[in-house]
Ligand SMILES: Nc1nc2c(ncn2[C@@H]2O[C@H](COP(=O)(O)OP(=O)(O)OP(=O)(O)O)[C@@H](O)[C@H]2O)c(=O)[nH]1
């Protein structure tokens with residue numbers, strides 16, 4: 001396919017040692033040649049593929065030097081997009097990188113939309129849709145494990161599995177076809193039914209297995225949304241700081257210190273947590289604190305895990321009890337903090353309130369009990385350890401939905417066969433399952449979906 005030439009800054013916005021302006025498309029080399037001057041007068045268009053060239057970017061109108069650069073030349077199809085690709089490595093700050101981009105744009109390139117480079121890689125057949133989505137996950141991966149999942153997907157592990165299952169469905173469909181075409185042979189029908197059930201059940205089991213990984217996959221990708229709640233001053237922010245091993249949140253002895261939700265990513269024994277420290281929950285007249293308390297209540301609802309902190313050295317209050325009530329039915333670890341101080345808390349009542357939840361005692365001031373807490377978190381989620389490396393995890397919401405749909409279609413087909421439904425009805429269910437799986441790898445996707453998907457990428461990718 002032929003597309004116009006796109007350009008974007010492909011490195012994060014902000015100060016860095018280098019920043020890269022990337023161009024992709026038929027005119028990438030010509031456009032660069034208008035801007036680039038090498039000391040030896042070499043032209044990019046004559047350069048060998050996958051070579052790098054020193055020189056300057058100049059403004060073609062004024063001949064003023066804009067930036068000192070290294071230009072990487074990559075000829076399609078051996079590139080990310082399969083098109084001709086130029087990467088201009090700039091070393092200045094934001095201003096000069098932007099100037100280089102502007103010059104590329106005034107010389108004939110078009111500003112790339114978010115994800116457009118990856119979209120081209122997909123449209124030009126270099127990667128399939130699930131691989132393209134993995135690129136996005138890779139950029140966002142918060143932990144090593146999430147990175148491995150994304151890498152595995154990018155290498156096409158999921159695609160391979162999906163292709164295999166689709167192939168199996170096709171084989172069943174072929175048999176069904178024979179059955180419809182030659183209904184006079186009784187034994188063909190007999191065989192088709194047995195085979196159909198057999199194969200469909202196998203596919204159902206495989207889909208179920210894949211879906212079972214999706215919970216963990218999602219966790220690996222996004223982190224377990226973990227909310228620290230409790231009354232003011234019990235040590236919530238201290239807990240966040242302990243878990244991230246850094247003083248990220250402000251800790252003071254003034255109740256109501258934390259006013260807004262603080263978010264940090266942390267890896268607890270391989271379990272990725274998206275940790276949220278919240279404002280202590282209490283009745284308050286302070287308008288700012290009130291908003292903070294309201295936010296605490298909101299994030300609470302979306303949490304995968306609650307770390308509920310109470311004060312060992314204080315009596316339980318109605319506020320504590322209310323917080324326990326608010327998290328009923330959720331995954332909760334109760335943390336009794338400040339054990340270095342004299343006990344005032346009623347442990348029997350805590351046991352009643354905690355119910356089945358795990359209870360951990362800590363003194364964050366003296367750095368005690370944090371190990372136990374980490375252990376509790378890890379065992380809660382992975383019941384031991386998981387082998388992220390060797391499994392195909394499904395972590396993408398769109399993939400999970402499609403897998404669920406195709407599982408449903410397969411189940412309908414199985415039910416149909418078992419109930420003796422006419423074979424052409426069963427055929428419809430099977431075909432649907434085949435299409436739904438196809439959507440995961442982009443074999444039968446709508447164009448609007450493609451646009452929407454790629455627009456979620458960051459600019460320049
Ligand atoms: N003695 C003792 N003090 C602690 C312990 N953990 C925290 N503190 C102190 O308790 C006070 C409150 O701690 P924070 O972590 O700010 O409490 P918080 O729950 O975030 O409070 P708010 O943000 O106001 O809701 C600070 O002075 C901490 O140093 C502990 O284990 N023992």
Ligand SMILES: [Mg+2]
Nearest residue numbers: 236237257258
């Ligand atoms: Mg706090």
